Amino acid sequence: MASMVTSPSFTAASSTTVFSHNKTSASNLRPNVKTLSSSIMGAQFSINRSTRRCHITKRCRSGVTCLSTSPSVLPSALLFDCDGVLVDTEKDGHRISFNDTFAARELGVTWDVDLYGELLKIGGGKERMTAYFNKTGWPEKAPKSEEERKDFIASLHKQKTELFMVLIEKKLLPLRPGVAKLIDQALAKGVKVAVCSTSNEKAVSAIVSCLLGPERAKEILIFAGDVVPRKKPDPAIYLLAASTLGVEPSSCVVVEDSAIGLAAAKAAGMKCIVTKSGYTADEDFVNADAVFDCIGDPPEERFDLEFCGSLLEKQYVS
Incomplete structure (x- = not known):
């Protein structure tokens, strides 16, 4: 699990809401009220810590001001x-379970932290293993035909999932x-x-x-x-x-x-x-x-x- 950051600040392009968690006082709110403030798609955003009300204001191209308070319509x-x-889960959960599976099958494969980070760009564990073996070469114990390799990958993934579930059931990953x-x-x-x-x-x-x-x-x-x-x-x-x-x-x-x-x-x-x-x-x-x-x-x-x-x-x- 990534370590908690007590007072993080982020920066990004204007289309993204980016938050500074340092508590500040906003001039357009009551004095001494603590707020979080940032921008959302070019708008000014603040959360009033005392009332928990959200305020969003935006100057649109037409000169109209966009105002949003605590929403009356929630997400469906x-x-x-x-x-x-x-x-x-990834670094100390799925990655470890993949490596334990590779070791149990004596495949001579280990995914280190950096390599696994690159492999995460591929969605899905079976797809991830297939892409890796296609690029680096299939283990000697892997079958030769494409159809048999699909079954081989599926069996690896099933074993990996069973190992991962043990970690979850033991609540080792919060x-x-x-x-x-x-x-x-x-x-x-x-x-x-x-x-x-x-x-x-x-x-x-x-x-x-x-x-x-x-x-x-x-x-x-x-x-x-x-x-x-x-x-x-x-x-x-x-x-x-x-x-x-x-x-x-x-x-x-x-x-x-x-x-x-x-x-x-x-x-x-x-x-x-x-x-x-x-x-x-x-x-x-x-x-x-x-x-x-x-x-x-x-x-x-x-x-x-x-x-x-x-x-x-x-x-x-x-």
């Missing part, structure tokens, strides 16, 4: 990626800060919640049930693995989630941690908040609607359900 659905969003809080806020307000991941469905289900608990798990739909033929950055999994949940893509807010996940969400026509993870801190998130280091729990909360709604709703006033 919150859609979470799994690895890197719910749990920072939830990232603020995940449970945001999900609880959504469920309490009737906002639908789903997890959309390229990872194996069993692994994702284990994370949701073991780390979020059975009560939350029964309220969360899971779309994972090979449920769609094309994986992220293709938008198929997010479009499937919206269709299954019976909501418009434009009313959904996605929480992602990677550039390929962001691309999938935006291609689906959804708002996307990025919470950077250990492997994705330096990726390009210029198209994100907001970027944070994590969701965060009070008193280090970065954003909440109201903020998610504020990305969808703006009122235009003269």
Whole structure:
């Protein structure tokens, strides 16, 4: 799990909400009220720490000022990626499980931290192994025909998933800060919640049930693995989630941690908040609607359900 940063500051292009977590006082608010402030798509954004009300103002081309307060319309659905969003699983979870599988099969393959970071640019564990072996050469113990190699990769991935699930069941990889809080806020307000991941469905289900608990798990739909033929950055999994949940893509807010996940969400026509993870801190998130280091729990909360709604709703006033 990536280490927490107590007072981070981020910079990015104007289309992305970038937050400074140093508490400041805004001149247009009451004196001595602590706020968070930044910009969203050219607008000024602030959260009043005392009232928890969001304020967004924007000077549009027509000279009209755009003002948004605490949203009256919440997202129809919150859609979470799994690895890197719910749990920072990659470096000390999936990577270790891949390496333990390679060792058990005596393949003579080890993925170090930097190499695995490069491989994460490929969505899906089976696809990742296939691309790696196609580039570096297949192990001597691998079959020769393409069809047999698909079965070989599938068996490796099944073994890797079983090892990964042991880590989850032992709760050796904790939830990232603020995940449970945001999900609880959504469920309490009737906002639908789903997890959309390229990872194996069993692994994702284990994370949701073991780390979020059975009560939350029964309220969360899971779309994972090979449920769609094309994986992220293709938008198929997010479009499937919206269709299954019976909501418009434009009313959904996605929480992602990677550039390929962001691309999938935006291609689906959804708002996307990025919470950077250990492997994705330096990726390009210029198209994100907001970027944070994590969701965060009070008193280090970065954003909440109201903020998610504020990305969808703006009122235009003269």
